[in-house]
Amino acid sequence: MPYMDYAAGCPIDERVVEAMVPYFKEPGNPSSVHSVGLKARNAVEEARQKVAELINANADEVIFTSGATESNNLAIIGYAMRNASKGKHIVTTAIEHISIINVCKYLQKNGFEVTYIPVDRYGIVSVDSIEEAIRDDTILVSVQHASSEIGTIQEIERIGEVVKSKNAAFHVDATASLGKIEVDVEKMNADLVTLSSNDIYGPRGVGGLYIRKGVKIQPIMLGGGQEFGLRGGTENVAGIVGFGKAAEIAKQEWRSEAERLAKMRDKMIDGILKAVEESYLNGHPEKRLPNNIAVRFNYVEGESILLSLDMEDIQASTGSACTSKTLQPSHVLMALGLKHEEAHGSVLFTLGRYSKEEDVDYVLEKLPGIVERLRMMSPLYRRR
């Protein structure tokens, strides 16, 4: 059963589950002064240390949230609100995660200005265009490290240098890159970095935000002063412990895992492009996440490919409008300059820790026939 939708949801590593189990059962609140509370507090702080080590940060620069979406909200809204007196302009890109795009739209309705930098046809944001977009009143630049949808990796270190030289704060959404390529907050010159637990085989419902020492943000979840006063609410202790364990494993294993996945990725991309005529790669051919295979097929629609793949027990994803709640094709695919009908034919396979080479062979065996069958049904194929 080739599950190839790791970008949508990762299975939780057995070792992570084991580490979490005791904390599901125990009552400890990390804010309590008694010994049971202290045990929970220690578990949370140990997890914080592990997450910090994965990204070359100090433990007191990491806070826990409910996931990447909350971290993106907190980073951008929290920073913008706290620093509005310095300026009200934000720079981001056209291919950010929807939680960034929607947060920026929200700020636009609330007196901020946002510049969305376009990307080239591979999804690369030019460093120069970021530099040109930064104004005197620009307070924050937010750029994703890599795209889960098209796999493209940005020149994040160079962008970080430019942002620093212009005295703006730099937010990096590292949801898709964490545990797959190096995420080092120092090399990136990042001030804020979004981290996701599930994307590194930790539990869902947990995430993190790196906040460089000295960078001021305002909480958006108000409560009892938890997480250095930046995120109210009793900590999700079991979830945080799981995220910590997942970070520990990722630190030890990401390099070898990335190498293994990249070979499978290349085999799969080459195999698909050779076996199916008029098939194309979405995203950058080299600057690419090791687990990402984003392709598109002319004359067929993505959802019907997904249904057909699922009939063969292969799970994948698409940026096609037909599977989205808004019935719009993905803004990321459109930002590449694809036509609507090209975006509709896109399929995304994402590999992960439990993917095997046989899975790739199986998909390569089944996929060409699936596309062929749908093309034979398609009036567009007949017209071509």
Next chain:
Amino acid sequence: MGVYSEKVMEHFRNPRNVGVIEDADGVGTVGNPVCGDLMTMYIKVEDDRIVDIKFQTFGCGAAIATSSMATELAKGKTLEEALKITRQTVAEALGGLPAPKMHCSNLAADALRRAIVDYLRKKGDFDRIKQLGLEKELEKMEKGEEEEDHEHGEVCEA
């Protein structure tokens, strides 16, 4: 995949009447590839009855299943009976469709309607077109709105 009824999936897996009728008596097309759905219906008519029908569809699972179901419902019917097939009839016969798909991908009944108008138009039977209340449909087709005109647009641009 879970979003569709078993009946929809069954028609998606084994669509009925897929293909092209080269010497069709009527051809109807609706949809727009920009929005992700385009379907063409071909009919053969004898003694006012649809004796053969085939379709080609570019689109999602619902688009393919509704096309298949519409052809099944229409085959063997008189033109008048076939014109009573609506989007609703097709969706009900499939055990329902997810709400967003009711508008965007459920175009097969419209394609069938246009195939019937095309048949009558080719025959020069404009009285019949009038009698069946199909003048507006004909007007749109004459304007070449086959692909542009569909209710899907408003959803698409939403």
